[in-house]
Amino acid sequence: MRVNEKDYRTICLDKKNKYVSIIDQTQLPHKFVIEKLEHPNDFVRAIKDMHVRGAGLIGVTAAYGMYIASLKAPEENFDVYMKSIAQELKSTRPTAVNLAWAVDQQLEEIEKYNFIDSARNALLERANKICEEEVNSCKKIGINGLELITNLSEKKCKKEVNILTHCNAGWLAFVDYGSALSPIYLANKSGIDVHVWVDMTSPWNQGAKLTAWELQQEKVPYTIISDNTGGHLMQKRLVDMVIVGADRVTKKGDVVNKIGTYLKALSAKDNNIPFYVAFPSSTFDWKIENSNYIQIEKRSGEEVKYTQGIDEKGKITRVLLTPKESNALNYAFDITPARLITKLITEKGVFNANKKDILKIYPEHKND
């Protein structure tokens, strides 16, 4: 997608020089900084400290991390080394399923080969494949979701369609296009009159920082609101639809997504506003039936107590908001039960959030 009128992806392998370039998302929207990841630890740290974040992107980053690790791995201890890196990568962010999924795919590649060079090649190919599949999935999610926006626009006699989104499920959360924002970008390009309500998404403010920045770069009209505001806007009929992303989706259609999603789903339901969840199929967790068993990542309370922005001199500065001695709790995700979701949107189509309808689209997972 566009940054200062130029096309970018969030992640890019330099095959010749054997490093990966990412956008350091902790510095957005204030500074656009490209960061090099050269060592396996760079990948672990980049995911953990959220230089890259978003279900899709951390998966792809980990996949490339496994490839780069294979270049550094000692030949005599290749398997042990790779398994330990895999474990480290998986433990950085426990909730989004794409991360574990991508690392497991890479471990399967390693299993297949007896020669290290073949394994390295396979890791590279698989990482590229995961990356390209993700891009294609996001593109298709856009096409599938566009229909919903088009219909609403027709119903409103082409008056402005107001879409609320929570957190960032744009291209910054993936490699390109994004999930929740992909249909919005397409709608905007197709000349549909769209406007996005951007939830700030405290404490990390992914909405205020990343979604706002993305939409600004792509010239999509948007307005930032505090996380407290969406319900009131829905009561006032100022929201036509909600589209969010997902970090993990169960077979029954329960959605794990950024903390606060559940509250917006409740209020959409209370006001009879459609609530859509957009994600690539890799976000399904086919193994867990009961969403209560999913581990919800608890991050440092410091992320609640402190926030980062630029001061009047333009310097990126961290400020303490609360009394210094305060305790703070920082769950990163919550679970939106399927009963609150109007439709799920994946690259495979638009369908209801229940086991029967999900398995109709994904019959190969019937017995998982």
Place this chain on the structure above:
Amino acid sequence: MRVNEKDYRTICLDKKNKYVSIIDQTQLPHKFVIEKLEHPNDFVRAIKDMHVRGAGLIGVTAAYGMYIASLKAPEENFDVYMKSIAQELKSTRPTAVNLAWAVDQQLEEIEKYNFIDSARNALLERANKICEEEVNSCKKIGINGLELITNLSEKKCKKEVNILTHCNAGWLAFVDYGSALSPIYLANKSGIDVHVWVDMTSPWNQGAKLTAWELQQEKVPYTIISDNTGGHLMQKRLVDMVIVGADRVTKKGDVVNKIGTYLKALSAKDNNIPFYVAFPSSTFDWKIENSNYIQIEKRSGEEVKYTQGIDEKGKITRVLLTPKESNALNYAFDITPARLITKLITEKGVFNANKKDILKIYPEHKND
């Protein structure tokens, strides 16, 4: 209540020197600064810029503002001058009814007297009365609400009672004790094991700044959470009850309170957790039946885009969170429909949020 082990009120008239002292709440929790209001414009500015805030406190501040204004009013144009100050005070914050209520009470006093000195005395007495009545109401709200907490504590075999609150409805929002926090202070003093989940309450962060500071000073255990978190905690059964304040309550029991209250009420309902609203009777608006007609204050979008805290050197600093060009919308309140409220708590008792039950407690307002 306690500040560094000493007793304070949020507002105090210096009768001899004819000024009013307030706590500048924009500097909390980082600095405890007492500010003098000497001229009518100081009162207008203090309310508008939220040096004082909270339904109760802005009412009392405006009442004293009218008294101080009467000392500065030109004798030849006394009535016109006072009416214009009254108008200015009322227009600072349109939603909380206590402000208009207090100013109207003062205008009624002026009507009663032909001599300016008598009017001045009456304004002083009325301001003191409003102030003392508020303190007494808040004290009684504490006693009435305590019973609910005690019952819950008994039901939980005296295990920790977890209470979620939104924004600040503590003593800083009134003169002393507070509304939502008053029962909590009393419970804590009575040896009940209480713990408070404090919603940050962005964008102004009254929870993270003021409620946290109050609870810290009074040694009540608390944990700050982002506004997105309460729903998830309710799903996990980590919240036993919700108590919030109110800025305006209709005869039917609809509650106007800090933006985001509605979302917490929805999630309390969805999880079958009691949701209480505590406020002095002066918060009732007996004139409006339909809460949709209540003007919801829209504050500057800059309050969403920027936030204030202390930097690493301890200096109070404002930082920009979003892209500089972003639009932001900042509604200060929302409306929680009566159907989501378990009980209302006032100084008169604990009762259901519906017209019949409200008018049973307030029969004198039957024909308003």
